[in-house]
Amino acid sequence: MPEIAIRTQRLTRRFGNLTAVDGVDLQVAAGQFFGFLGPNGAGKSTTIKMLTGLLAPTAGSMDLLGLDFATHPVEVKRQIGVVPEGMGLLERLTGSEYLQFVGRMYGLDRRMTQQRANELLDFMQLADRPKTLIADYSHGMQKKLALAAAVIHGPRILFLDEPFEGVDALAAGVLKALLGRMTERGTTIFLTSHVLEIVERLCSHVAIIHKGRLVAQGSLEELRADISGEAGSKTTLEQVFLSIVGQDGTERPRLEELSWLM
Amino acid sequence: MADVASPIGILTQVRVVAGLRWRILRNGLRKKASRFDLLGLILLGVFSGFFVVGLCVAFFTGAYAFLSEGRFGLFGLLFWCIFLFWQLFPIFAAGFGASFEFRSMLRFPLNLTAFYVIGLAYGLADFSAVASVCWLASMTLGAAAARPGVLPAMLLVAALFLLLNVTLERLVGSWLERLLSRRRTRELFFALFILAMVSLNLIEPTMRHYGGLLGPLALRIIPYFAWLPPALAGRAIAAAAEARFGWLVLGSAGLFVYAAVFSVFLWRRFASQYRGEELSETAAPVPAAARALAKPADSSDRLSALSPQVATVVRKEFRYLTRNTFSFFTLIMPPVMVLIFGTMFAGKHPASEHPVSPEMLFPGIMAYLVLILMGPAYNCFAFEGRGIQTYFMAPLHFRDIFLGKNLMLLSVLGVETVLSLVMLAWLLGLPSLPVFLATMAAIVFAVVGQLSIANWSSVTFPRKLEFGQIRGQRQSGMAVLLAFAAQIVFGGVSAVVLFSGRWTGNRWFPAEAFTLLAAAAVGGYFASLDSMSRLAEEKKEVLIEALCR
Numbered sequence: 001m002p003e004i005a006i007r008t009q010r011l012t013r014r015f016g017n018l019t020a021v022d023g024v025d026l027q028v029a030a031g032q033f034f035g036f037l038g039p040n041g042a043g044k045s046t047t048i049k050m051l052t053g054l055l056a057p058t059a060g061s062m063d064l065l066g067l068d069f070a071t072h073p074v075e076v077k078r079q080i081g082v083v084p085e086g087m088g089l090l091e092r093l094t095g096s097e098y099l100q101f102v103g104r105m106y107g108l109d110r111r112m113t114q115q116r117a118n119e120l121l122d123f124m125q126l127a128d129r130p131k132t133l134i135a136d137y138s139h140g141m142q143k144k145l146a147l148a149a150a151v152i153h154g155p156r157i158l159f160l161d162e163p164f165e166g167v168d169a170l171a172a173g174v175l176k177a178l179l180g181r182m183t184e185r186g187t188t189i190f191l192t193s194h195v196l197e198i199v200e201r202l203c204s205h206v207a208i209i210h211k212g213r214l215v216a217q218g219s220l221e222e223l224r225a226d227i228s229g230e231a232g233s234k235t236t237l238e239q240v241f242l243s244i245v246g247q248d249g250t251e252r253p254r255l256e257e258l259s260w261l262m
Numbered sequence: 263m264a265d266v267a268s269p270i271g272i273l274t275q276v277r278v279v280a281g282l283r284w285r286i287l288r289n290g291l292r293k294k295a296s297r298f299d300l301l302g303l304i305l306l307g308v309f310s311g312f313f314v315v316g317l318c319v320a321f322f323t324g325a326y327a328f329l330s331e332g333r334f335g336l337f338g339l340l341f342w343c344i345f346l347f348w349q350l351f352p353i354f355a356a357g358f359g360a361s362f363e364f365r366s367m368l369r370f371p372l373n374l375t376a377f378y379v380i381g382l383a384y385g386l387a388d389f390s391a392v393a394s395v396c397w398l399a400s401m402t403l404g405a406a407a408a409r410p411g412v413l414p415a416m417l418l419v420a421a422l423f424l425l426l427n428v429t430l431e432r433l434v435g436s437w438l439e440r441l442l443s444r445r446r447t448r449e450l451f452f453a454l455f456i457l458a459m460v461s462l463n464l465i466e467p468t469m470r471h472y473g474g475l476l477g478p479l480a481l482r483i484i485p486y487f488a489w490l491p492p493a494l495a496g497r498a499i500a501a502a503a504e505a506r507f508g509w510l511v512l513g514s515a516g517l518f519v520y521a522a523v524f525s526v527f528l529w530r531r532f533a534s535q536y537r538g539e540e541l542s543e544t545a546a547p548v549p550a551a552a553r554a555l556a557k558p559a560d561s562s563d564r565l566s567a568l569s570p571q572v573a574t575v576v577r578k579e580f581r582y583l584t585r586n587t588f589s590f591f592t593l594i595m596p597p598v599m600v601l602i603f604g605t606m607f608a609g610k611h612p613a614s615e616h617p618v619s620p621e622m623l624f625p626g627i628m629a630y631l632v633l634i635l636m637g638p639a640y641n642c643f644a645f646e647g648r649g650i651q652t653y654f655m656a657p658l659h660f661r662d663i664f665l666g667k668n669l670m671l672l673s674v675l676g677v678e679t680v681l682s683l684v685m686l687a688w689l690l691g692l693p694s695l696p697v698f699l700a701t702m703a704a705i706v707f708a709v710v711g712q713l714s715i716a717n718w719s720s721v722t723f724p725r726k727l728e729f730g731q732i733r734g735q736r737q738s739g740m741a742v743l744l745a746f747a748a749q750i751v752f753g754g755v756s757a758v759v760l761f762s763g764r765w766t767g768n769r770w771f772p773a774e775a776f777t778l779l780a781a782a783a784v785g786g787y788f789a790s791l792d793s794m795s796r797l798a799e800e801k802k803e804v805l806i807e808a809l810c811r
Contacts, residue, residue: 052655053655054651056802075657089649
């Protein structure tokens with residue numbers, strides 16, 4: 001029985017009358033590269049915010065690495081790394097200063113923080129402008145720095161909210177290499193992305209959320225088999241996603257309505 | 263084939279833009295916190311209305327009186343008042359302006375002429391322009407009531423004066439925008455502005471010392487002012503009243519030339535913007551060959567007495583302070599003002615004849631220092647932006663964040679207090695020991711006592727402020743009110759304690775009372791930290807939403 005890294009039970013978040021996340025039961029085994037998919041407004045970011053302590057659930061519970069988030073928030077946060085939506089960078093620090101700030105906040109000693117910050121900056125190709133403020137970084141550089149900050153303390157679970165959005169192919173390659181190495185060494189990665197090709201290439205397991213509810217969960221093979229009805233199917237993740245999310249017939253806008261554009 | 267959008271008239275575009283401005287204002291008021299701002303706006307509107315209407319009466323009366331009593335030469339003064347207000351008010355009010363970027367209109371299909379006209383229309387929608395147009399209209403009515411024959415000339419001159427002013431104001435505004443788009447020039451501009459404000463204190467002594475020399479110099483310069491737009495407008499109206507049509511034509515032509523020259527410059531500025539002028543200050547990437555590894559930082563830890571998290575927050579706050587020149591200047595200002603007050607009240611200022619005793623001045627100036635420096639603490643997360651999420655993702659209790667931020671503020675206050683103490687000791691001498699100790703204990707009481715309230719205010723009424731910007735920056739209304747109320751309460755308690763020493767005749771009573779109050783404040787502060795930490799956790803969504811916009 002594999003160790004469970006993330007387990008949610010009836011996880012719910014309401015904003016007034018809107019239920020953004022509705023009774024989600026997630027289970028992610030340790031060491032998995034887990035893709036969390038859903039259309040816009042499905043509840044992906046809300047879920048990831050709750051799992052990382054940026055948003056309090058209205059109901060339900062979350063266990064990370066066997067610890068209840070509600071009762072052990074600090075212990076849980078010590079073991080996770082996050083690249084949140086919008087990256088959460090302190091933009092008036094330099095890249096090096098920010099990494100040292102984050103490392104120290106996670107309790108690393110000064111020497112280790114400094115060493116890791118330098119290594120990460122070098123790996124991410126951000127070491128060439130030591131005096132440049134983060135505010136003056138390009139979007140891709142900020143993404144790489146946010147990832148560096150999320151891993152500086154060696155987290156056991158890494159949460160990534162759209163890590164490849166706005167990142168060029170070169171930088172994406174660097175990020176993927178790092179993430180691949182981390183999963184090999186047992187880190188659990190929980191990733192949301194709109195780019196299904198990336199999820200298909202990187203993730204071993206996937207969950208799909210739609211209108212706040214979890215509508216599918218399992219390994220890629222299991223989901224493909226569920227859709228095609230046969231094991232070892234060549235169905236793409238996009239086909240799986242569209243067949244699950246588009247089942248109620250309301251998802252596909254009719255192009256005929258935009259005849260003036262044709 | 264898709265339909266192609268058909269061109270629409272400039273007036274329609276102006277109307278669409280006006281609608282956009284209105285919707286931005288209306289949608290901004292949907293949040294509960296913004297309704298307090300609406301209350302402030304209504305109050306401001308009422309006061310502004312009284313101001314404008316009151317001066318409308320004054321301008322009407324002035325124009326009527328000058329023309330009916332034959333004092334034509336004074337008519338120019340009215341134009342000078344409008345001119346100075348129209349041109350200077352927008353500069354002083356830059357900090358309160360809307361954060362809407364007029365240049366963002368460029369993404370729409372506007373030709374340069376439409377862009378120019380919309381730009382001028384924007385200028386006419388400013389408070390200074392609306393008020394000035396009202397006053398010009400009042401002047402026109404006043405002049406027509408006094409001498410109906412002057413009305414055509416007045417209408418012509420007022421129209422030219424209006425065009426000239428709106429063009430010049432937009433020109434100055436666009437040049438300022440260009441200047442302020444770069445952080446360093448923005449900060450330099452702000453520094454010069456502050457220095458100019460401070461130097462106003464020097465006018466009086468300068469006049470006392472050099473008044474004899476400045477008088478004749480001013481008399482030599484004043485004739486040249488006669489060729490500036492407000493004087494030309496005044497002379498044109500005076501000429502019309504005296505039926506000297508040559509001077510009327512000359513004055514009107516002068517105004518037209520000014521308006522034309524300003525229009526040419528403004529057209530060129532707008533044309534640069536229209537072509538896509540780059541105002542960004544982001545540096546170009548450094549070539550790979552120039553890459554060098556980041557230098558290792560100093561490994562000795564001067565803050566080792568603190569927990570790593572608190573020390574890290576203090577260090578980060580220090581870096582933010584040194585990089586935010588506006589905040590840095592606001593820290594420099596109090597000692598500068600202490601120097602000015604000290605000089606003035608110590609009898610060393612040229613305008614001062616009666617020196618004030620250090621027994622009174624010392625506590626007063628220290629109270630001023632606390633008053634000024636505590637303000638930002640009531641919205642202490644203002645400059646974090648999206649970085650606020652880092653605090654909530656990190657494995658720590660929020661009390662560490664408060665401790666770090668509060669320690670940084672106390673350090674700044676400590677340095678400023680010592681600096682001011684040295685200056686006052688040099689200028690005035692120190693007060694007696696009981697007053698000195700009472701003042702020091704009062705500072706601890708007032709500052710530490712306010713910190714708990716300030717921390718509560720910071721998590722409950724946060725408002726994002728843009729780093730290094732003046733325009734479009736507005737403090738959290740509730741935080742300002744809270745700071746004001748707290749300062750009144752703490753100031754009131756301190757005043758009662760200080761004066762009770764006099765009433766009871768016990769010179770040591772204030773020092774003893776303030777020591778007790780300071781101890782209570784320190785105890786209360788540490789007792790509040792955990793509940794503040796819990797509150798921050800409860801309010802994290804408010805904080806993140808307010809600061810991550």
